Amino acid sequence: MTFIALTRKLLRENIREYGMFIALFVIMGVFTITTDGVFISSRNIVNLVNQTGYIAVLAVGMTLVIVIRHIDLSVGFLAGFLGAVAAVALVFWHWPVYLAILFVLGLGVLAGLLTSFLVAHFGIPSFVATLAGWLGYRGALQLVTRNTGTIIIPNDAFNAIGNGFIPDIPIDILPEMHKLTLLLGLLGIVLFVISEVSNRRKMQSYHFEVLPREMFILKLVFISALLGAIAWVLAGYQGLSWTAVVVLAVVLIYDFITTKTVLGRHIYAVGGNPEAAELSGISVKRITYVVFGSMGMLSALSGILFASRLQSATTTAGTLFELDAIAAAFVGGVSAAGGVGKVTGALIGALVMTSLTSGMNLMGIDISYQYIVRALVLAAAVIFDVTTRNTGK
Amino acid sequence: MESTTRTRSPIVELRGIKKNFGAVQALRGVDLMLNHNEVLGLVGDNAAGKSTLMKVLSGAYIPDDGKIFIEGREVRFSSPMDARREGIEMVYQDYALADNLNVAANVFLGREAVRLKLGPIGVMDHHYMEQETKHLLKRLKINIASVRLKVERLSGGQRQAVAIARATAFDAKVIIMDEPTAALSVAAIEKVLDLIRTLKAGGASIIIISHRLEDIYHVGDRMIVLRHGRKVHDSPIEGDIHEFRERAVAYMVGARDDFREETLA
Known part of the structure; x- marks a missing residue:
């Protein structure tokens, strides 16, 4: 098989996998050209990453909720409400930052368990149960902020989560660059290459099919270059932001859980066929509690990221986050039929949606048209999902 | 008889x-x-x-x-x-398979092999499950190209075979x-x-x-x-x-x- 034919075959067989990466590249490429390179500038990319953060963590949780055939509309105002609670704990109760964060994350888990109690125990459709949550948390947010209005958070440590950057190594080479970010990028590349090579060796020793050698090398070079480029761009400004660190940690942990652990396998089994899962001894109820509990915790994290970024808790924080998160999850390849969707896809989906907003803002496009463009991208993503499911591999 | x-x-x-x-x-x-x-x-x-x-x-x-x-x-x-x-194992009329998972995952559904326990979370032993499934299919003379095929890709007869294989996998x-x-x-x-x-x-x-x-x-x-x-x-x-x-x-x-x-x- 010639190299081009092979490439085409791989593309065709993995189009669902590569589709959103290609979409992200196209979108970023187009905006880079239309904004004369401003879009791809270090400063804008760092901003983009920080704006994506609070939606990306929601999209990760939402992906799992949709995988088990549910939906959660309450996450936006829950995030807003819990962000306000964090602000109250810091400003009025004078709690230390770590305690306020742990407290709010715990409340998030409780809120998620409450939702899943309605869903799993009473069998209330999640759409209705979480719509009630949407109303309830909106009210709770207004209650918390009623006397004070916007709560300014004068806490540098807390605000660093949404605005700060990881410290640099104090040495004198490359004065314009953030050295630790470059080092981490390099470390990421090395770890990636080592794990890919050892994985390939293992596969070969078990006689499983692997990519042909030249395609494998191309993949390594491509992804390494991508990681390197991202590290380089970020290092050109102030380096890796704390938000990026938080999001990466969430995605890595959730990716590990969903692909490598029994719990993850059971989540997808429940999504694929709840009756079969139950007959196999998997408790659908327990999985529902776990998935909504995690969604609640990630809502709290989203609220913390957002409050920290704005350095305040506002009366309308979290408005429409749930719809952005759902859109990001669908763009990231989750399927409404259940059982299909990756957390890494959710991150890409969130990046696609924020890139659209950021790029169109830079181009000065009217906000009305922006909504319409995002609508088209969302619809296209779902059409792509439906059509490739039947024909592709 | x-x-x-x-x-x-x-x-x-x-x-x-x-x-x-x-x-x-x-x-x-x-x-x-x-x-x-x-x-x-x-x-x-x-x-x-x-x-x-x-x-x-x-x-x-x-x-x-x-x-x-x-x-x-x-x-x-x-x-x-x-x-x-x-x-006592039951093979259900509708096969009770998770279509979105592969053959090995379905055979081991609810009984995943674990190679490492991190608190309540078990890390799966993919390799063991795939090898065991391969041997099982071979022993039962079931012809399926790969244990990594998603069940939704299989024919009706193959799906029934997977359902039966699963029932026999654990010394029923x-x-x-x-x-x-x-x-x-x-x-x-x-x-x-x-x-x-x-x-x-x-x-x-x-x-x-x-x-x-x-x-x-x-x-x-x-x-x-x-x-x-x-x-x-x-x-x-x-x-x-x-x-x-x-x-x-x-x-x-x-x-x-x-x-x-x-x-x-």
Whole structure:
């Protein structure tokens, strides 16, 4: 098989996998050209990453909720409400930052368990149960902020989560660059290459099919270059932001859980066929509690990221986050039929949606048209999902 | 069939099983015995109680009355998992597979092999599960290109084969198959029947519920006929197929009944 034919075959067989990466590249490429390179500038990319953060963590949780055939509309105002609670704990109760964060994350888990109690125990459709949550948390947010209005958070440590950057190594080479970010990028590349090579060796020793050698090398070079480029761009400004660190940690942990652990396998089994899962001894109820509990915790994290970024808790924080998160999850390849969707896809989906907003803002496009463009991208993503499911591999 | 050299001892015994759904008496005191390494065909018209009886044995239903013995020991099941722990596996009519997962994942569904325990979270041993599934498919002569194929990519016969393979994967004592050949093509039916023969040759004890009398005839050792929640016939499968079919139908429609006296008494 010639190299081009092979490439085409791989593309065709993995189009669902590569589709959103290609979409992200196209979108970023187009905006880079239309904004004369401003879009791809270090400063804008760092901003983009920080704006994506609070939606990306929601999209990760939402992906799992949709995988088990549910939906959660309450996450936006829950995030807003819990962000306000964090602000109250810091400003009025004078709690230390770590305690306020742990407290709010715990409340998030409780809120998620409450939702899943309605869903799993009473069998209330999640759409209705979480719509009630949407109303309830909106009210709770207004209650918390009623006397004070916007709560300014004068806490540098807390605000660093949404605005700060990881410290640099104090040495004198490359004065314009953030050295630790470059080092981490390099470390990421090395770890990636080592794990890919050892994985390939293992596969070969078990006689499983692997990519042909030249395609494998191309993949390594491509992804390494991508990681390197991202590290380089970020290092050109102030380096890796704390938000990026938080999001990466969430995605890595959730990716590990969903692909490598029994719990993850059971989540997808429940999504694929709840009756079969139950007959196999998997408790659908327990999985529902776990998935909504995690969604609640990630809502709290989203609220913390957002409050920290704005350095305040506002009366309308979290408005429409749930719809952005759902859109990001669908763009990231989750399927409404259940059982299909990756957390890494959710991150890409969130990046696609924020890139659209950021790029169109830079181009000065009217906000009305922006909504319409995002609508088209969302619809296209779902059409792509439906059509490739039947024909592709 | 009675002349086989293997000692015929019961592996499963059901005694006087009764089950009501409201005013409907689905099972009115059914006795059933399954011997070691025997293939038992369970036949009967719709609503005769075949599926209800098998759901009692597989733990999905709790009987109102009656006793269950496994290898002579009385057991009580309150869930399918209880029955599974006693080595009773059910192959459901709709296969009960997760289409979005691959073959190996389905075989090990709910019983994943773990190579590392991180608190409550177990890290799966993918390699072990894939290798075991490969060996299992090979042993059962099931032809599927890769254990990594998603089940949604398989044909009806292959899906049934995966469902049966899963039931046999964990040293099951008894395998119950609910209509294993319904909704399959002729070629696929032959393959499933071959699979049942392979399982029997490997020592399995099997109960098959089927509307297709010829399937029971071809792979079965004994037949039990249920009618209106009662056992009306229990005999070895012998003779030519036409005679067998006539006999089975006569009992199914109520023209003959071997146990009427007992129940009325």
